[in-house]
Amino acid sequence: MTAAEHAAAAGTATAPADRIAVALDVPTLDEARALAGTLSGHVGWFKVGLELFSAHGPSAVEAIAAYGPVFLDVKLHDIPTTVERAAARIAELGVGLLTVHAAGGRDMVRAAVSGLGDAGRVLAVTVLTSMSDLDLQSIAAPAARTQVPSLASLAVQAGAPGLVCAPKDLVAVRRTVGDDVLLVTPGIRPAGSGDDDHARAATPARALADGADLLVVGRPITRADDPAAAADAVAAGLTGA
Template identity: 75%
Template sequence: MVVALDVATLDEARELAAALAGEVGWLKVGLELFTAYGPDAVRAVADHAPVFLDLKLHDIPTTVERAAARVADLGVGLLTVHASGGPVMVEAAVRGLGDGGEVLAVTVLTSMRDEDLAATGQPAAATQVPALARLAVEAGAPGLVCAPPDLVAVREAVGPSIRLVTPGVRPAGASADDQARVATPSGAVADGADLLVIGRPITRADDPVAAARAIAAELAGS
């Protein structure tokens, strides 16, 4: 399980990281925290669990390679890039990050519905996601990020050895917030997810540790 530390301050991130140490497999630092605090955001939580840096890089290959190399200096285990940046960009990210971490290529965001994709001139998710997944894997990405409804098609497209990471995971009865395509933890795992990214259902719970343990118990029983 990955907990998304989408909080506003470094103190909040430290407190959550310390509380969740030993309860979850990864701690995710996203754009809000990294934009505010930069590498200090990674350092603040790295003592408590491996760090997943969710920057969704999308730029020219040289820039992405250099940025990924700086991320490698931080000892980050997982780094996201957009698969839509193309195979040369994905290859550059893998080169830059090196052997110390894994590049995860993001297919289509969980917040995007087909009508949103159409508005930007893109194919529907069912068409686009498997194609982006194959592109990224052929470019060397060892892992992918995809929404719960795309898991089965992506697993069929890339095979069993690729790590599939799934955001948009919500326990039964929880609010979907700004996610359009969601699933329960047990549903996502049943469809082929290897890692679940869960944020607000844990971080905004009255007792984040109890919330994380409840989700872990659901997964253990599934």
């Protein structure tokens, strides 16, 4: 199945720009609004992460939603009751995507799905892209090649309609969970832009070819001299992928 067919099966748009979620990892709402205004129409999603949400809370989601769909990346990880209640509050904000840690277990993932309801889709994070196998070994965790497919399977069985995994884990995850699960991939770095703090990065075209549906891109777009042109360049590189 092609990348476009994967996206269609998962219920996502297939236009190249719609496959891009820009990470608004900035400290102030003014900066986030300015970027969102510049990038509206050039990307499919705006990702609000911990930095912006910690500083401005629900106001950040409400402000950015004026420019496009919001992907709230707060990686909930707590006891099931707490996660379900948090997800229910987040559902009231109208976010389209919400992350939780798959490592929280089946009951926690199931609780997140229940709490969010029909307001959006839960994305279960497998292993952070910043974690190398040496990092995982240091906390007595299995290597990514073993742990990621296992967590992916657990989360999907618990009802998660989407997953977050590193580019280099995409092929194994797609093979494990099949075609109907939305795969979101951070650690995306256009050729020549460097990996920053992602231990398992990849180019946009490579990630799409390996089965990704939605690509999270941050600094290569947000720190570019012309963010809109940078986003358009990423999208152009996905045409026909």
